[in-house]
Amino acid sequence: MTVTHDVRRTVSRLADGRQIIYFDDTAEAPARTAVDSRELGPRAAAGHIRHDALTGDWVAVAGHRMHRTFLPPRDECPLCPTGRGSVPSEVPDADYDVVVFENRFPSYAPVAVDDVSAPEGYLHAPALGRTEVVCFTSDHESTFAALSPHRVRTVVDVWADRTAELGADPDVAHVFCFENRGQEIGVTLHHPHGQVYGYPYVPARTAEMLARATEHHARTGRLLGADLLAAEQADGSRVVLTGEHWTAYVPYAARWPVEVHLAPHRDVPDLVALDDAERDELAHVYLELLRLLDGYFVGDDGASVRLPYIAAWHQAPTRTGRDVSRLLLQVMSVLRGPGKLKYLAGSESGVGGWVTDTRPEAVAARLRELAR
Template identity: 55%
Template sequence: MRTRQVFRSAGSLADGREIIYFDEAPDTGRADVADRRPLPPSTTGSQLRYDPLLDEWVALAAHRQNRTYLPPPDECPLDPSAGERLSEIPAGDYDVVVFENRFPSLAPAPEPADGGDDPALLARPSAGRCEVVCFTSDHAASFSDLTPARARTVVEAWADRTAELGARPDVAHVYPFENRGVEIGVTLQHPHGQIYAYPFVPPRIAAMREAAGKHRAATGANLFDTVVADERRAGSRVVAEGEHWTAFVPAAARWPYEVRLFPLRRVPTLDRLDDDQRDELAGIYLDLLGAFDGLFPQPAGGTDPPTPYISAWHQAPVDADGTPDPEFGLHLQLFTLRRAPGKLKYLAGSESGMAAWINDVAPEDAAERIRAALPDPAARPTES
């Protein structure tokens, strides 16, 4: 696919939040369209509390209890504004758009937080930022319905936000992700993802960084490079490969169907991908999403919704000046909690209580089924 230029423009919503359009044509004027809603200034804030038993921070965001929940399609706040129907996106159309979440889990608190006289409470004000990423203005679409060109625009948006948010002094890690399906907890059906810019290194990333340090000390090699090389040599769990990317079911997969997607040239963050890597990523990612859509074909009269999934970008933590940890290997984790038609994998006593995972599907079997479900590249949506 030919590399495409993306045109970025930024504006403001009625309550002061930032909105950024990523357009595939220049001079659309979308960022100049005024938000006509009578919104009060945004004053949300959250608090971080420390769990000494696990050495982890927990975010409290009580204001999110009132966020929009499963509105009817004609009231979706992620659709473009049309006439007197005003949404979070003032423009009448868009390609890809990013804006600050109106109900953020992470946001600067207006006042300092502390435990006061409570000896068990160690708290501090939250910081960071939460953003919404709308992949298309088509309410009825899914990411897997996008053309490779549109998916490439999303990659550019992810990279832009990774670089800008990672440079903030209150951010330690940038996490782009997508939840799809009510089974996951999605409250808005429009195809969209989110970006969390954490003021701390989240536990999963901290554990990977620690493991990488131990591996380097023991072997002199990079852990992420070793994992990718070993999976490629084994071959049995590889589901897709290109010139720049490889996707495989990890040998110790936790989820019934789980794929890790790695660039063959290791980089720490999305903004460090070169044009060739970004081009190929758009296509291979669409193939993987298409395979997940095809894992559970609907029988005649079936009622199962599309495969629910979480798509999670694992990126390097950044230091105080925004420099990412060069030892960390960027990769995508794509997984579903559906283990069979009509059946979900629940995080019950072992997983939720002890964080000790038990998988019901052998990774080698999962890889075979994912390979069989990969769509024909000739059937991809055509370029716009």
């Protein structure tokens, strides 16, 4: 495996057969041997994907997700270790450092039921793949930004581990590690967690980015991601943080009210390819970036506003374009002011015409102000 940090990996199964993997990063962690005592019945299969001929995209139809757990009371949190709440949770053990398990309400899974009748001229396929939940800490009240650098390093190793394992699955065309934080972005569980999706196709935006990178490489012989990083470093007006191995910047054509890209200095296609030094520094740089983001807006009461965000790891697809793709973390927020959201309304959702109210250079200047 690709775990080079000193992490203990324990693989087990939940009552319905779904895989659960504990990643412990403390020497004192007890063995993770607890058994899932719930009566869950058979695991839920994923549904199917449909091809949208108008746009070329695929859409996963997962009807059972309509009934997924939605903002449960604190003592019924399915991501807390079992024993902390009033009901057995998704994690049988009494504690954990980081834990990964297959989503109970999967958009993509190793078992999928393509139960659509096949209308003439329409393309569909089973929604094979994998959707996993990654719990960053057993502390329900915490948040990613409050993790220790040591723990974040473990999470980086977990992302790399999942990228490697899911990427080896012949059903998976693309692995996407991400975190949605905050109710404003639609989070249905407050416990600090992220997700990993293994898609059976290359998703539309990834395909678009790949097409641009391929075109750039054919034309210049260089990586588009490397050229963009070099341009941001040379310009400097949008750079937020610089380390030995990573640079964070507000992209020139940022489309979200607050958006930062974090790029490695070395050309790597994905998280798996990061070396120890890069992973160590990433833990520190990412925590500092999240600290800046949480200071970005100040409410009427003078307190800073915990920023809702999407953190999205753009990686090379598993089997195409690996020579032209370059790893990039995109962190973006829908918040355009305390209590004010940007909505993806007609222009963005209808025709893809983005309008932003905030100048990227001003966003970067504000974030630099907050840097230590």
